Amino acid sequence: MRTARFLSLFLGLMVLFDGTRSPAVAEPLHPVRLVYFWPVQGFLLIPIVVAQAQGLYRARGLDVSIVLPPDAQTTARMLATGQAEIGMESRTDVIFAANISLPLTAIAGFDQHNSWCVVGRPGQAIDLGHLRGKTIGVFTDSWTAVMMHLLFARNGITNPDDVQQIITQFEDLPLLLAGRLDLATNVAPFSVADSIAETGRMPSLACRDRTGVPDLPIWAYTASPRWLAAHGDDARAFLAATHDATAWSISHPDEAAALFARTYPMVDSPLYDRVGWHTTIPYLGALPELLQQSAVSWAALAGAMHDIGVIDHVRDPKTYFTNAYLPR
Structure with missing residues (x-):
């Protein structure tokens, strides 16, 4: 009996002692601000919202938020001035930025066809x-x-x-x-x-x-070379989570659109978001193509822009994009 009391007291003290130890400190999430190409949220943000809601970014150590630009011409400048880390904008923005030596790199594609x-x-x-x-x-x-x-x-x-x-x-x-x-x-x-x-x-x-306009992708995820040099792992984590969220949103279009509509109920109607996302999906390409970019499509877009005189020089496609941060 005395032994049993001693053992009970010993175990109680061990529990008390264990409870006084400091818990393991979780690694802080890395903040990543994504700036959209439009001053109002739109259903093209569905993969981002899905990744946020399903904890895909947090699971990879990121705290991703959405930032809206004041107009449709400011996304690249916000990245260059450190007001956001990743952008979602048209590929023509990237080529125009290169034409004026504004540092901007496309790190992934959003779509594969011109809609x-x-x-x-x-x-x-x-x-x-x-x-x-x-x-x-x-x-x-x-x-x-x-x-x-x-x-x-x-x-x-x-x-x-x-x-x-x-x-x-x-x-x-x-x-x-x-x-x-x-x-x-x-x-x-x-x-x-x-x-x-x-x-x-x-x-x-x-x-x-x-x-007669060429069948080329419209939008890309972009970042400044300076941020990429210091935060390459964050770029890879962002794209890995975004890839998975995009694939899920394609496979579950109604659920993905409904999630976006609940997140931003004052922007558009659930019908608008559902129809818009269903119409978007065919332009994203087959699942193996998600987020992929090609030198051929970048060269074709720059060449078309040069032919109509809106840029003065076609640069090496590597000036415009990289696939180094895509999921393997």
């Missing part, structure tokens, strides 16, 4: 051979600017002033539906989501097979 289109009202016939005298809604981003140059070059418009381009800041579909524009421009996912949510009908679309 940019000329948009008409539901049921409207789009005649690209008769663009002169038309009013066309355009946005201020660099991809739209380059695609409009290419559209004109491919469809016989030698004087851009022959077409009235109306700048729209956030949405052009309301102006199109109201008859204040003859045509609009946008990527197919946003155009389809807009039209279905507003009218329940598909818009008319003239996409790359009719416009």
Whole structure:
């Protein structure tokens, strides 16, 4: 009995002693700010939101937050000035940055195909051979600017002033539906989501097979070379988690869109997000292609931009991108 009491006291003291030891200190998460290409959250952020919600970034030691730029022309400058670590922006931004020696590197692709289109009202016939005298809604981003140059070059418009381009800041579909524009421009996912949510009908679309613009990826994940040199492991961790979240979002499109809609309920409707994400998925390419980039596509885009005179020199594709941080 005395032995049993002694053993009980001994074990109690051991538990007490063990409880006074300091717990292991967890490694702090590395903060990574992702700056979007648009001043409002959009469903193209679904893989990022999924990775946040499912703890994929945290599991790799990252605390990823989303930052919005003031306009569609500021993402690259925010990276260069240290206001964010990773960007999501059009590949034309990367080439324009190289043209003015602004340090910017594409570390992964978002999509694999060009979804940019000329948009008409539901049921409207789009005649690209008769663009002169038309009013066309355009946005201020660099991809739209380059695609409009290419559209004109491919469809016989030698004087851009022959077409009235109306700048729209956030949405052009309301102006199109109201008859204040003859045509609009946008990527197919946003155009389809807009039209279905507003009218329940598909818009008319003239996409790359009719416009003559090249079938090249639009968006890339980007970073400054200085940040990459100091935080290469964070870049790899970010892309590994983003790859897994993108694959999951493709396999579970409705769940992924619903998660985004719950996270940002004041931005768009759940229907808009669901239709938009479903329309986006075919442009992302097959699963083995996710996040991949090629020198061929970068050279083709830079060459097209040089041909229409918006850049003065085509650089080695390695100037624009690297695959060094992609998941192996």
